[in-house]
Amino acid sequence: MRIRWWLPVTAVTALAAVAGALLALSVIRRVDGADGVRPGSAGTPAVVTRDDASGLDRSTSDAVGGPEGQENGPQTGQRGSGDRLGAQDGSENVAEPLPASDVWPLPESCREAEISVWAPSGTPRARSALSGEDLPGADQLADYQIEGDRLLAADTGRRTSREPTDCAERLWSAIRALYPPAGRRLLTHLVIYDGSRAQASEDRDVAAFVRPIDEGLGEWLLAVDPAFGEPADLAETLVHELAHLLTLNGGQVDTRGPDRPTCPTEPTSQGCSLPGSIYDDYVHQAWDPAVLRRWWELYERTDGEPDQEELAAFHEEYREHFVSPYAASDPEEDLAETLAAWCTGRRVSGEPILAKVDFLARRAELAQLPQRCRVLH
Numbered sequence: 001m002r003i004r005w006w007l008p009v010t011a012v013t014a015l016a017a018v019a020g021a022l023l024a025l026s027v028i029r030r031v032d033g034a035d036g037v038r039p040g041s042a043g044t045p046a047v048v049t050r051d052d053a054s055g056l057d058r059s060t061s062d063a064v065g066g067p068e069g070q071e072n073g074p075q076t077g078q079r080g081s082g083d084r085l086g087a088q089d090g091s092e093n094v095a096e097p098l099p100a101s102d103v104w105p106l107p108e109s110c111r112e113a114e115i116s117v118w119a120p121s122g123t124p125r126a127r128s129a130l131s132g133e134d135l136p137g138a139d140q141l142a143d144y145q146i147e148g149d150r151l152l153a154a155d156t157g158r159r160t161s162r163e164p165t166d167c168a169e170r171l172w173s174a175i176r177a178l179y180p181p182a183g184r185r186l187l188t189h190l191v192i193y194d195g196s197r198a199q200a201s202e203d204r205d206v207a208a209f210v211r212p213i214d215e216g217l218g219e220w221l222l223a224v225d226p227a228f229g230e231p232a233d234l235a236e237t238l239v240h241e242l243a244h245l246l247t248l249n250g251g252q253v254d255t256r257g258p259d260r261p262t263c264p265t266e267p268t269s270q271g272c273s274l275p276g277s278i279y280d281d282y283v284h285q286a287w288d289p290a291v292l293r294r295w296w297e298l299y300e301r302t303d304g305e306p307d308q309e310e311l312a313a314f315h316e317e318y319r320e321h322f323v324s325p326y327a328a329s330d331p332e333e334d335l336a337e338t339l340a341a342w343c344t345g346r347r348v349s350g351e352p353i354l355a356k357v358d359f360l361a362r363r364a365e366l367a368q369l370p371q372r373c374r375v376l377h
Ligand SMILES: [Zn+2]
Pocket: 001, 002, 003, 031, 032, 033, 034, 035, 240, 244, 332, 333, 336
């Protein structure tokens, strides 16, 4: 999920903490999704107990935010390594010809009321492949399955099967143009919701999120409110979610399960990052160790749930380290926010931020992303 700040001229909304889990900042809008809760640390910043680092379960629960979250938990088996983002050389991202750049912005139909209900938890009450439960509002979601490059009406057994709308097709075209194969093939479901029909106003701030739907972190759902913000905001949001996909999938995160007591690497919301993974290297190479230490202190002191004021104070203290206030909420969000700013060409400045951007630009598997982001210009 992604939270970002409202512009000062826009309506200010305090993002209510979603089921006590989503990190929330005042005057923010939230955009992405795998966030959930960061594993708690015990002792040193890089080592956490697996109990605390409930990763998938807690993240899923938190992202869904309500009891129904348990229904939506991972339930399918792991996919083979072939489905993982294992390649570190970036060759796959480089190989595919870049698509035509006529996919952005989205059509006006995307600003009209789509069909969906935004659950108070902050997550659409999707069921699709996530759950066999007939959750309230599930039949009002635009929920599509992704097969190869095609968007299909999800076979969820609901009363009506919805063929992809023009908006859905256009959004999917944009995603296909923007996301490299390594990220795109992780997507198995696309959910479109209309945040303006939120059942709780604060949930309007969630513009998009991703969430794994299998334990191997090889199949993911991307949910988007295509009417959110201006085209540039939505563009950054889609890139932000891509960053989560590229860094939290089964090729980047250890999925061996809760029997592993500690993380020898940097923990993520989905489990321990793998040695040499983008996230582990980013946190340990691009973050100022002192700032990282302070963030962990904040996290531990608040039992993993720093409130808005504490996060805002942290951001204020280290403002020059973050491309946005939301980036300061969590290293995972920082990576996504920084990658989105870098990819879309947003002007950034300051030594600490430029060091992070430089790290991303040097990663072979990410190096081609700015070319793809051109489709959003
Ligand atoms: Zn995020």
